[in-house]
Amino acid sequence: MSSIRRCIHGRTKKKTNNPPRDQAHSTHETLSHRNEEGHPNETIGKTKPDSTAIAKILFPIAGHDRKSYKAGTPGEFGHRRTKVRKHAGCDIYAAAGTPIRAVENGTVLFTHAFYYRTDEVTVDHGGYIVRYGEVDPESINVKIGDKVKRGQVIANVGQLITPSGEKYKQCMLHFEMYSSSTPIKNAMLTNDSKPYCRRSDLINPTATLDAADD
Ligand SMILES: [Zn+2]
Numbered sequence: 001m002s003s004i005r006r007c008i009h010g011r012t013k014k015k016t017n018n019p020p021r022d023q024a025h026s027t028h029e030t031l032s033h034r035n036e037e038g039h040p041n042e043t044i045g046k047t048k049p050d051s052t053a054i055a056k057i058l059f060p061i062a063g064h065d066r067k068s069y070k071a072g073t074p075g076e077f078g079h080r081r082t083k084v085r086k087h088a089g090c091d092i093y094a095a096a097g098t099p100i101r102a103v104e105n106g107t108v109l110f111t112h113a114f115y116y117r118t119d120e121v122t123v124d125h126g127g128y129i130v131r132y133g134e135v136d137p138e139s140i141n142v143k144i145g146d147k148v149k150r151g152q153v154i155a156n157v158g159q160l161i162t163p164s165g166e167k168y169k170q171c172m173l174h175f176e177m178y179s180s181s182t183p184i185k186n187a188m189l190t191n192d193s194k195p196y197c198r199r200s201d202l203i204n205p206t207a208t209l210d211a212a213d214d
Pocket residue numbers: 087089090091174175
């Protein structure tokens with residue numbers, strides 16, 4: 001499993017020599033290191049390297065044409081963002097204020113600041129995690145620990161605003177998936193691991209989104 005994971009993600013076994021920045025980060029590094037080494041881990045061991053094994057989800061935005069995250073577009077998973085960082089999710093373009101639906105039943109793990117004055121809602125959907133990113137902070141209507149139902153509106157698409165105050169014309173739901181439920185509360189999803197700067201069980205959500213129910 002471990003070697004397959006590395007192949008799929010196009011990266012080689014990494015060393016985590018850098019000292020942790022804080023306690024939460026330290027907890028995460030321990031977790032991801034174990035995954036990379038392939039040590040027995042009941043949760044990780046049952047997961048798949050891509051998203052195809054995940055049950056059919058509900059598409060998070062009703063009536064979407066599903067083109068904005070296709071291969072070759074800036075919204076695709078793995079699109080190069082900087083010299084060293086690749087896009088960690090799929091961008092589902094939609095107007096600010098568009099309702100976002102939970103793709104499956106689940107439990108809310110995190111709600112907090114994400115990117116350019118937007119927030120994230122991160123949900124454990126039972127064996128996998130979805131990070132619903134770039135949502136309107138004012139629109140979030142769930143809190144940590146809440147149970148959500150498939151199809152329940154959890155937030156709206158947010159307005160990206162740069163540090164200089166510029167409003168992005170194109171708003172979106174930034175959709176990330178992780179192949180295991182977090183075995184440690186508050187284990188960081190974002191970290192310094194190149195090329196995605198994410199936890200090691202990050203997966204490509206494209207196939208799951210393509211197959212999702214309307
Ligand atoms: Zn994105």
